[in-house]
Amino acid sequence: MSLPVIVLGGGGHAKVLLDTLLIQNISVLGFTDPKPEVVLNHVLGIQFLGNDDVVGDYHPDSLGLVNGLGSLRVPVARKRLFDQFKDRGYSFASVIHPSAVIARDVVLSEGIQIMAGAVIQPGSSIGKNTIINTKASVDHDCVIGEHAHLAPGVTLSGGVHVGDGVHIGTGATVIQGVRIGNNSIIGAGALVLKEVPEGVTVVGVPAKEV
Numbered sequence: 001m002s003l004p005v006i007v008l009g010g011g012g013h014a015k016v017l018l019d020t021l022l023i024q025n026i027s028v029l030g031f032t033d034p035k036p037e038v039v040l041n042h043v044l045g046i047q048f049l050g051n052d053d054v055v056g057d058y059h060p061d062s063l064g065l066v067n068g069l070g071s072l073r074v075p076v077a078r079k080r081l082f083d084q085f086k087d088r089g090y091s092f093a094s095v096i097h098p099s100a101v102i103a104r105d106v107v108l109s110e111g112i113q114i115m116a117g118a119v120i121q122p123g124s125s126i127g128k129n130t131i132i133n134t135k136a137s138v139d140h141d142c143v144i145g146e147h148a149h150l151a152p153g154v155t156l157s158g159g160v161h162v163g164d165g166v167h168i169g170t171g172a173t174v175i176q177g178v179r180i181g182n183n184s185i186i187g188a189g190a191l192v193l194k195e196v197p198e199g200v201t202v203v204g205v206p207a208k209e210v
């Protein structure tokens with residue numbers, strides 16, 4: 001039986017995670033947020049616990065954490081939150097929506113989040129704390145790094161390499177075999193035809209650096 005979880009964050013991404021946890025009957029102790037004034041006391045019937053300090057009331061072996069921070073570009077805050085709690089001995093639970101299709105040999109790392117309707121084909125691997133968001137499609141033999149985010153509807157062809165901390169915007173498409181360097185941003189709707197270096201932003205069809 002899986003451990004109960006606390007979701008860190010009370011925004012939109014956290015809400016989607018909460019729903020996925022609830023439909024799988026996973027015990028959710030509550031959610032946290034540093035801004036109590038903008039958070040509802042309950043989301044989907046789950047209780048607001050206060051800020052992240054409340055996690056210290058629980059022994060690291062007694063629960064799993066779920067990283068509820070979403071991201072719109074390089075996910076700096078999301079990575080920081082993950083690293084802070086790992087340093088204190090806590091573990092991050094993975095959240096996988098039951099409608100996701102994941103090939104049997106796919107390698108999934110700690111704290112990955114695979115949202116509704118996502119597809120991940122054989123030979124692929126997903127690094128820790130990475131989000132494969134709603135209806136994103138990762139084809140065969142893709143290597144996705146740590147702390148990355150494939151936003152809703154992203155399509156990766158076969159053999160694509162996505163570096164650590166990369167954000168691929170909603171609906172972007174990457175053709176086969178392309179490598180995307182660490183901490184780069186692919187704009188929503190982009191069509192990526194060739195290698196993207198580290199730390200740049202590309203947009204458009206075909207994608208060009210800005």
Ligand SMILES: CC(=O)SCCNC(=O)CCNC(=O)[C@H](O)C(C)(C)COP(=O)(O)OP(=O)(O)OC[C@H]1O[C@@H](n2cnc3c(N)ncnc32)[C@H](O)[C@@H]1OP(=O)(O)O
Binds near residue numbers: 185
């Ligand atoms: C469930 C969820 O919601 S998950 C979140 C999903 N959201 C995303 O994935 C968002 C991805 N983000 C984007 O595409 C952003 O537009 C970024 C990161 C590429 C650029 O953002 P910013 O740096 O704020 O750029 P800004 O909005 O100021 O636009 C700068 C210029 O680039 C253009 N531009 C921005 N994004 C794009 C894009 N995706 N495609 C083409 N052109 C773009 C703008 O039109 C503007 O052009 P102009 O100077 O001629 O007017």
